[in-house]
Amino acid sequence: MRDRTSHGFAGLGDLEDSAAHTLPPALWDYVQGGAAEETTLRENRRAFLRRTLRPRVLVDISEIDPTTTLLGSAVAAPFYVSPTAYHGAVHPDGEAGTARAASEAHVLAAFSTLSTASLEAIATAAPHGPRWFQLYLQPEFASSRRLIERAEKAGYAALVLTVDMPVVANRDRQSKAGFALLESPPLGNGPEIVGPARGFVPRGSTFTLRSETSSGWDVLDRIQSVTSMPLVVKGILTGEDARTAVEHGARAVVVSNHGGRQLDGAPASLDALPEVVAAVGDRAEVFFDGGVRRGADIVMALALGAKGVGIGRPILWALGVGGQAGVERVLSLLKHDLVTTMALTGRRRVSEIDASLMGTPHGG
Numbered sequence: 001m002r003d004r005t006s007h008g009f010a011g012l013g014d015l016e017d018s019a020a021h022t023l024p025p026a027l028w029d030y031v032q033g034g035a036a037e038e039t040t041l042r043e044n045r046r047a048f049l050r051r052t053l054r055p056r057v058l059v060d061i062s063e064i065d066p067t068t069t070l071l072g073s074a075v076a077a078p079f080y081v082s083p084t085a086y087h088g089a090v091h092p093d094g095e096a097g098t099a100r101a102a103s104e105a106h107v108l109a110a111f112s113t114l115s116t117a118s119l120e121a122i123a124t125a126a127p128h129g130p131r132w133f134q135l136y137l138q139p140e141f142a143s144s145r146r147l148i149e150r151a152e153k154a155g156y157a158a159l160v161l162t163v164d165m166p167v168v169a170n171r172d173r174q175s176k177a178g179f180a181l182l183e184s185p186p187l188g189n190g191p192e193i194v195g196p197a198r199g200f201v202p203r204g205s206t207f208t209l210r211s212e213t214s215s216g217w218d219v220l221d222r223i224q225s226v227t228s229m230p231l232v233v234k235g236i237l238t239g240e241d242a243r244t245a246v247e248h249g250a251r252a253v254v255v256s257n258h259g260g261r262q263l264d265g266a267p268a269s270l271d272a273l274p275e276v277v278a279a280v281g282d283r284a285e286v287f288f289d290g291g292v293r294r295g296a297d298i299v300m301a302l303a304l305g306a307k308g309v310g311i312g313r314p315i316l317w318a319l320g321v322g323g324q325a326g327v328e329r330v331l332s333l334l335k336h337d338l339v340t341t342m343a344l345t346g347r348r349r350v351s352e353i354d355a356s357l358m359g360t361p362h363g364g
């Protein structure tokens with residue numbers, strides 16, 4: 001019998017199942033669900049399953065080094081905790097537990113505007129980070145500005161502006177499950193903080209949305225005029241937008257379709273990655289998230305040009321099942337799986353993971 005007792009799951013293979021049996025059904029559907037028919041959500045995984053790696057053999061792999069730097073922060077591995085909302089609804093350890101687990105593992109973690117703990121409490125829980133703050137633009141720029149200033153003061157190393165949610169998508173699974181019950185767990189960053197607009201209001205023959213959430217690219221300039229934290233733009237799927245973000249001073253972009261939760265019909269993130277990498281060149285770092293579950297996925301995203309790879313749902317699964325200890329365990333399992341894949345592909349360092357590692361697709 002395998003040991004599940006200390007963390008609630010034995011390995012990466014049973015984590016999702018364990019979480020499905022642990023979290024209340026409506027919360028589970030909130031975490032798992034995507035937009036509309038969940039085509040993009042499914043494709044995020046399929047994009048990895050289609051691809052193959054070209055391993056090199058008889059390489060001296062007696063020492064494997066998975067360390068790297070992400071926007072100047074030295075980290076133990078090229079993956080990071082993607083920002084996700086409401087950790088406190090998933091487990092009482094909440095964001096503080098996630099932050100401590102990541103920091104102890106020297107893994108970078110990003111925390112959402114919609115955290116259940118305040119951004120200051122998260123910083124206190126894991127003072128050494130490294131930590132990024134994810135911003136959802138507030139209806140008034142003054143409120144966004146206050147959040148930015150608080151994050152800078154609390155020592156966050158970068159500001160991640162999420163741009164793929166001008167309005168929340170229709171999430172059928174979530175609505176069916178009645179996640180509305182959970183729609184307002186207390187928000188740690190203050191009662192005035194609001195999430196992205198939930199829908200349009202009809203006005204005559206058109207539809208209107210709350211004011212400043214529909215800002216244009218100049219919001220990037222405005223943000224940089226009030227902070228010296230490097231700006232990361234999350235939710236980019238085209239070369240055009242990546243180029244524009246960099247022209248407006250973004251130091252990094254995150255290729256992401258929000259884990260299939262926003263535009264259903266958007267490409268799998270992995271399929272969008274090469275276009276963005278080509279557009280950005282060496283002018284900024286390119287990060288990636290969507291569907292990453294194993295070490296081989298991390299290696300594929302790096303081989304296609306990502307500098308860092310974000311993990312969304314698996315962190316929430318592990319937190320739900322085992323609290324802080326669960327997150328510690330999943331980070332350690334992912335690192336081990338990554339190191340094993342590096343060894344099996346003959347790559348000793350992250351810098352050796354390059355395009356020559358990508359093979360022809362299965363059946364291709």
Ligand SMILES: Cc1cc2nc3c(=O)[nH]c(=O)nc-3n(C[C@H](O)[C@H](O)[C@H](O)COP(=O)(O)O)c2cc1C
Pocket residue numbers: 030031032044082083084085112113114134162234256257258259260261289290291292310311312313314316
């Ligand atoms: C339950 C849940 C909540 C999320 N909340 C946020 C959020 O508050 N801010 C944000 O930028 N992205 C959010 N995301 C998107 C993640 O940062 C990330 O893009 C996505 O989860 C990656 O896909 P994966 O879950 O397949 O790893 C959320 C994702 C999930 C599953």
